[in-house]
Structure formats: structure tokens, C-alpha cells
Amino acid sequence: MSILILEEVTKVYEGKVAHLAINQLSFEVEKGEFIAVMGPSGSGKTTLLNIISTIDRPTSGEITISGLKPAELPKNDLSLFRRRELGFVFQDFNLLPALTVEENMVLPLTLDGQSVEVMKAKVQRIAEHLNLTSILEKRPSEISGGQAQRTAIGRALIHEPSIILADEPTGNLDSKAAKDVLEILSKVNKVSETTIMMVTHDPIAASYCDRVLFIKDGEYFNEIYKDDRRQTFFQRILNVLSLLGGNVNDLSTIRLS
Ligand SMILES: Nc1ncnc2c1ncn2[C@@H]1O[C@H](COP(=O)(O)OP(=O)(O)OP(=O)(O)O)[C@@H](O)[C@H]1O
16 A cells, blocks of 8 residues: 655746756655665655655645645644654754753654553653663753654654655764664565655665655656565665766765674
8 A cells, every 4th residue: 555655746946046846756655664875966756755845835736745735734643743744853853952862752642632551651661762761861962863863763653653754864964873764764664564764865865765766957857666685676776876876975874883
């Protein structure tokens, strides 16, 4: 069953000079899939994520998430839809510095007015999965980057969303913390069957996924599925990236271990 369907989605940024950022892009994501989106700088990855996350609207084309078309929802229903169906993980964590790890994680629930008992129980369960139990009382300035990103993943999961949208979730982490975060995302994907879509420049991060979708100049370029070991998948990802071209600086963040 497809949980996300894009049908001929186009995004044009209007301005002095109009810019075609996404051009007639169509693809589907299955429920429970862990998919990466890769492409050179400027190929439209962030635009795509913004459109799927309902932060921005497509110029034309249709998007269906969990059987609903967000573009057709009234504003109030759209905020609720975003809070219930989607979880967000960003490169720079986006934690509130004045709140503890626990308070950051429950923030989406407090907006929903849930009882303290329900919130505590949910936090405990997720904190155990994400290995955060011992740091629940700490503030973002007192924890490592990897712990901060795991907290952000916990916040994204607290609503049990249908899809987690992650924008370069390992971009600010060293290789050890990045590996931890990718293993956590894989576990979340496998254990709770949460669908995850991750934009990344890093072929190692992409190799944790089931499928990598490559875009170029806002258009579909290629896609490959993992059907073997992660190391072999990583090599195949590198092969497509070399065909894809782009600025060599785009690959400057690649870690080769
Ligand atoms: N608000 C905007 N107005 C006009 N053009 C924009 C706007 N946002 C992005 N663009 C252009 O649309 C294209 C796609 O941008 P986008 O940020 O989606 O690319 P990206 O693949 O995420 O790039 P990067 O990997 O560098 O983050 C780029 O050419 C960019 O300059």
C-alpha cells in the first residue's frame, strides 16, 4: 500500500525570473519503506521535502498522504494533519534550549492537551528505544550532537506519525554519532514500521535505506533498491552519483568509513 503518492508534481518559484525547481515528478512510497532522496545541490530536494511536509504548495500536480490530499484541507485541519501524520527531523536538531530532553520530546503532545500520565508513559517507552532514559532531565546544551538528534527523533515519534521526513539528519554529526542515528532510524523503521523519507548528501547514510531516489534539475533521474549487503548497496549508490554529476563540493561531506 502506498502511503505517499506524488503525481506530476511541479513547483515554480515565481519572482523576477521564474525558477522551475520541481518538474512533473511522480513517485510512490510504500508504507513501512525507508527511502533516501539524493541529488546535486540545487536539484530540488529541500523543495520536494517542503512540498511533501505541507510547508509549501506545489504549483501543479497532486500529493496524497495516508489517503488524504493535504492541499484540499482547510487551514485548521492542515495543522492537525501535519501534527498527526508527519514527524520532522532536521539537520540542526531544532530543539528548544530552555526545555529538557523530556520536555522537548513531549512538546507535540502538550500542544494536543494530552494528560501528564499519558505523556510520561509515551516518553519513557520512546526514551528506552532511543537510549535516552539517563539524560531526560538534561538540556540541549548539556548533551552531545548524537543525543540531540536522538531527542529530535523521539519528538518526531511521539505522535506515532505515518511518515518521518528527515532533512540531512546526520549532516551535523561525526561519523560515530551519525552511525548511531542511522541505526536508530533503521530500528524505528523496522520495529514500528514507520515510513521514513530522508534527504541526504551522504551515500553511507543512504545505504541504510531500502531505496534511493535520485533527482536532477527537479526531475526523476534514477532509483535503486537494496537487494544485498549494505556495503554493495553503498557502491551502487556511488556509481549512480558519479553518473549524476554535479558540483564536486556536493560530495565534500562524504565519509568513507
Ligand atoms: N524561495 C525560492 N525562490 C526562488 N528559487 C528558489 C527558492 N528556493 C529554492 N530555489 C531554487 O530552486 C532550486 C532547488 O532548490 P532546493 O533548495 O530545493 O535544492 P536542494 O537540492 O535542496 O539543494 P541543496 O542540496 O544545496 O540544499 C535551486 O536552484 C534554488 O536556487
